[in-house]
Amino acid sequence: MVSLVNLLVSAFTILVLAHVIVSWVLSPYHPFRETLDRIVEPMLAPIRRMLPFMGGLDFSPFVLMIVVQLIGRLLIIFLVS
Secondary structure (H helix, E strand, O other): OHHHHHHHHHHHHHHHHHHHHHHHHOOOOOHHHHHHHHHHHHHHHHHHHHOOOEOOEOOHHHHHHHHHHHHHHHHHHHHHO
16 A cells, blocks of 8 residues: 555656646647646646745745655555554
């Protein structure tokens, strides 16, 4: 079960990183980018509302990755004990 949690956390972290990279490179209407947006954007939107404007830099993916990592570690601690 612990390896499944690790796998899911790693997969989601990769999805968020791919979302960031693809947003720099591909058009917003590209099918791959639209798919990533549908997966990742619902989790980024609440974080963006809470973070102050940082001069054009979006730190919400970074915050989301940290939150996912923390939740994964807490789940593992819960599963092991």
